[in-house]
Amino acid sequence: MQSVISYIGLGSNLAQPDQQLQDALRAIHGLKDTHVKQCSSFYASKPMGPQDQPDYVNAVVAIATQLSAGELLPHLQAIEQLHGRQRKSERWGPRTLDLDIILYGDEQIQSENLVVPHYGMKTREFVLYPLREIAPELVLPCGDSLVSVLKSVPKNGLEVIRKNVTWK
Template sequence: MKTAYLSLGSNIGNRLDHLRQAVRLLHDHPAITVRKVSSVYETEPLGLTEQAKFLNIALELVTSLEAAELLRACQSIENKLGRMRKIRWGPRTVDLDILLYNEDSIQTEDLIVPHLRMQERAFVLVPLIEINSEVKHPSTGALYREEPAMREEGVILWKQIQNAGEFLQQD
């Protein structure tokens, strides 16, 4: 079994429900177990700023899937939940990004792990560090909690979550 960390975001419609549905679909996958879910954070959009605020979470999961298979599972969930890829950095029902996969460095046409620029994005790091403060870059060994982005403003706690079960049970 491999450990992976994902970042999820939503800024269209019922944002929390989209995140919860995505986590349920991951959890229901026979080769994936969601171990940890961060609290929910609200953030300003990046890139295209004329859109609604995002809700963001991070997940820790274990899986028997290879990285490319996990990517396909994530993309399938995005599609099921109505994700449209019309505008780069545009609004979305849900976005699932693989941040880390084991301690692997992966670079293919479809997948780069660790996720590019994650260390520069507080909306990724804050939820990630909440679920694992010791997570580090697989190649450099640098702790993500020590990245300068961790000191940025604008990542607002929106809903405290204690554990994955609590997140999945709420309505």
């Protein structure tokens, strides 16, 4: 099977978020038939849900993988669990690590476990701005350019906190 370029969103706001993302990058790079091609800077962002939680650290990583999206998802969930992720009923609450498949090639997937492109990507500054950093010419599977989508999404206080992120 030929490799597919996939974009994964990373986020954390508990237990040393910067280190959580760094460790997750290494774990993703170590997945079978997968390697990290590029990673955005790390960004500080305001919480999307309840405001009585710490700010987040977010990034987007481009990977080349021979795993299908359905095969990739449980690997990412296992990495989350290794980092102490506990799935709770509270949506958008604090978490040690959140890994989301944002895009998987040009595929559009609607299954019980997975929606790609990620259902909230077009409204989330903490996904779109890091994504633009590593894929400025990207055209989404729906035909919209990333640049055109960004025109209607303010930065909402998003700021770069770490550049030149490595994963080796």
